[in-house]
Structures are given as C-alpha cells and as structure tokens.
Amino acid sequence: MIKVDQLSKRYSGHTALDSVSFEVGRGEIVGFLGPNGAGKTTTLRILTNYLPPSSGSAQIDGLDVFKNSLEVRKRIGYMPENVPLYNDMRVKEYLRFRGALKGLKGKALRIGVGEAMDRTSLHEVRRKMIGTLSKGFRQRVGLADALVNRPPLLILDEPTNGLDPNQIREVRGLIKELGGDHTVLISTHILPEVEMTCGRVIIINQGKIQAIGEPRNLAGQMRSAGTARVELKGDPNVIEGKLGKVGGVRRVTLERSDADWHLFVMKVEANKDVREMIDRLARKEQWAMRELSRKDVSLEDVFADLTMNQHD
Ligand SMILES: Nc1ncnc2c1ncn2[C@@H]1O[C@H](COP(=O)(O)OP(=O)(O)O)[C@@H](O)[C@H]1O
Ligand SMILES: [Mg+2]
Numbered sequence: 001m002i003k004v005d006q007l008s009k010r011y012s013g014h015t016a017l018d019s020v021s022f023e024v025g026r027g028e029i030v031g032f033l034g035p036n037g038a039g040k041t042t043t044l045r046i047l048t049n050y051l052p053p054s055s056g057s058a059q060i061d062g063l064d065v066f067k068n069s070l071e072v073r074k075r076i077g078y079m080p081e082n083v084p085l086y087n088d089m090r091v092k093e094y095l096r097f098r099g100a101l102k103g104l105k106g107k108a109l110r111i112g113v114g115e116a117m118d119r120t121s122l123h124e125v126r127r128k129m130i131g132t133l134s135k136g137f138r139q140r141v142g143l144a145d146a147l148v149n150r151p152p153l154l155i156l157d158e159p160t161n162g163l164d165p166n167q168i169r170e171v172r173g174l175i176k177e178l179g180g181d182h183t184v185l186i187s188t189h190i191l192p193e194v195e196m197t198c199g200r201v202i203i204i205n206q207g208k209i210q211a212i213g214e215p216r217n218l219a220g221q222m223r224s225a226g227t228a229r230v231e232l233k234g235d236p237n238v239i240e241g242k243l244g245k246v247g248g249v250r251r252v253t254l255e256r257s258d259a260d261w262h263l264f265v266m267k268v269e270a271n272k273d274v275r276e277m278i279d280r281l282a283r284k285e286q287w288a289m290r291e292l293s294r295k296d297v298s299l300e301d302v303f304a305d306l307t308m309n310q311h312d
C-alpha cells in the first residue's frame with residue numbers, strides 16, 4: 001500500500017530525512033515512532049503530497065505520489081499534527097465542506113459524511129460549533145474529516161497528542177476499529193501507543209530508520225536484551241567479578257549498597273534467563289540473597305538503546 005524508497009529531505013542545509021525506505025502492506029496498522037524532530041511529520045507530509053522530497057520516491061497503491069497526486073490524494077485520509085479546524089463552523093457543516101473540497105457531492109457526500117460521523121460517534125454533537133468542543137471531540141472531527149471520502153489508507157500524525165488518558169483510550173480504540181478495514185500509518189513519540197495499537201513499528205531518529213519490526217521482535221534484536229537484579233550479602237568486589245563471569249551476563253553494575261547488602265543490576269543477553277545460574281553461584285559462594293528478578297526488555301528499552309547508539 002505504501003512504498004517509500006530512499007526518501008531524503010533537506011531544509012536549507014539541515015537534513016531532516018536521510019534516505020528513508022520502508023513499506024506498509026494492505027490492512028496493516030503500522031506505528032511510526034520517534035522522538036520530537038525525528039522526521040515523522042516530514043515523512044507523512046511527503047506521503048500526503050504536501051511537501052516535495054529532495055530525493056527518493058514514494059508510492060501509494062503503486063502510484064507515484066508526485067506524478068499522480070490527484071489519484072493518490074483520493075486514497076489517503078490524512079489527519080495532520082495540529083488538526084486545523086474552523087471554530088465557527090458546526091461539525092456536520094464542516095464535514096460537508098471538507099467532503100465537497102475532496103470532490104464529493106450529492107448522495108456520495110451525504111453518505112460519506114454520515115458514515116464518517118457514525119464511525120467517530122459524532123452524531124450527538126453534529127450541530128455544535130467546533131470551537132466549543134473538547135480536545136477529544138475535536139480530534140474525532142479530525143478523524144471524521146480523514147474518513148469522509150472513504151479512503152483505504154489513513155495517515156494520522158500524532159492523533160493522541162494533547163489528549164487526557166480517557167480520551168487517549170477512546171481514540172486508540174477508534175483507531176483499532178478503523179484498522180479492521182483500513183491500512184493505517186500512525187506517527188507517535190509515545191511508546192505504549194505502538195505497543196498497544198500497532199502490528200508493526202518503524203523506529204526513526206534523526207531522519208534515519210533505526211529499526212523495523214513487530215514490537216515484540218524488536219526487543220529480541222537488541223544487543224543487551226534485558227536486565228536481571230540481584231541483592232546479595234558479601235564482598236561487593238568479589239560478587240561483581242563473579243557475576244560478570246556468569247554466561248549470558250553482559251555487564252554488571254552495583255546499583256546501591258545498604259550495609260552489607262549490595263544490589264547489582266545486570267544487562268543480560270536476549271532469551272537468556274540467568275537466574276538459575278546466579279542462584280547456584282550464590283549458594284556455592286554462601287552469599288545470602290534477598291532479591292533475584294529479571295525484567296524483559298520493553299520497546300522503551302529498545303528505543304533508548306537505538307537512539308543512544310546514535311551518539312556512541
Ligand atoms: N519547514 C521547516 N524548515 C526547516 N526545518 C524544518 C521544517 N520542518 C521541520 N524541520 C526540521 O526537520 C526535522 C524533522 O522535523 P519533523 O518532521 O517535524 O519531526 P517530527 O515530526 O518527528 O517531530 C526537525 O529537525 C525540524 O526542526
Ligand atoms: Mg511531528
């Protein structure tokens with residue numbers, strides 16, 4: 001559905017996108033994840049034909065975004081970062097206006113607006129002025145706008161930005177539902193968002209793709225895949241040395257000491273559970289133990305690792 005090939009964008013000397021390539025298949029919900037300034041909006045604006053790239057190509061449904069801009073726009077429902085709404089228009093009136101701008105008229109316009117309001121549950125506020133709506137409702141109007149010409153592809157730029165937790169849950173649910181019969185590309189800088197909503201995630205930082213994969217599998221790609229913690233009583237230097245020799249342990253740090261007790265945190269390899277070996281070691285060395293635990297890596301860790309490596 002989307003094919004991006006070596007896309008670059010330079011803004012007067014500053015490279016915002018550096019040879020970005022990725023694909024999104026029909027029916028996928030894909031998260032486009034990166035910190036502020038990573039290049040997410042720039043990519044989405046190029047895909048939606050609002051911005052020309054400096055080099056590279058982008059296709060939607062096999063159509064070149066720049067050579068077939070009109071055809072491409074018909075296939076995309078785009079919700080920009082800060083949904084620009086007309087505060088002095090009523091909800092339904094606005095959606096009719098937007099639908100007409102997208103070339104709908106007569107029955108097609110009526111059906112398009114009706115369906116968009118159905119899917120975003122806007123009927124109850126259809127006569128309200130947009131300016132009087134809560135942020136959550138405004139966001140839904142933005143989504144309805146993206147849906148009005150019934151496009152197969154939705155491109156949503158940070159759709160939950162600025163919402164409260166309840167509204168976030170609502171919008172997330174809505175996006176999941178829309179994923180049933182749409183291809184969705186959704187940008188965000190919030191990690192739990194992609195873990196909960198997306199089947200696949202593209203991680204971007206400083207204009208470069210850092211990783212692409214399923215949220216679960218990305219964790220497995222990390223150099224140090226997780227952490228283990230153990231609190232032991234004994235000589236900290238001896239303990240640190242011996243823990244470091246346990247198979248699967250990458251790095252040992254003494255987190256804190258409390259009298260004779262010492263808490264060590266270890267970076268451990270992917271898919272290795274070092275707890276049994278540490279337990280055996282502690283018995284052999286006769287170190288008393290009061291904690292032994294392991295934490296699997298989260299997408300948050302992957303992200304921190306990937307973005308940190310940039311500055312190595
Ligand atoms: N119109 C512009 N002119 C100059 N630099 C820009 C412009 N738009 C974005 N940038 C820069 O490009 C980089 C990527 O921005 P953006 O795509 O908005 O990132 P994101 O959406 O991931 O936060 C940033 O460093 C930003 O400052
Ligand atoms: Mg942005």
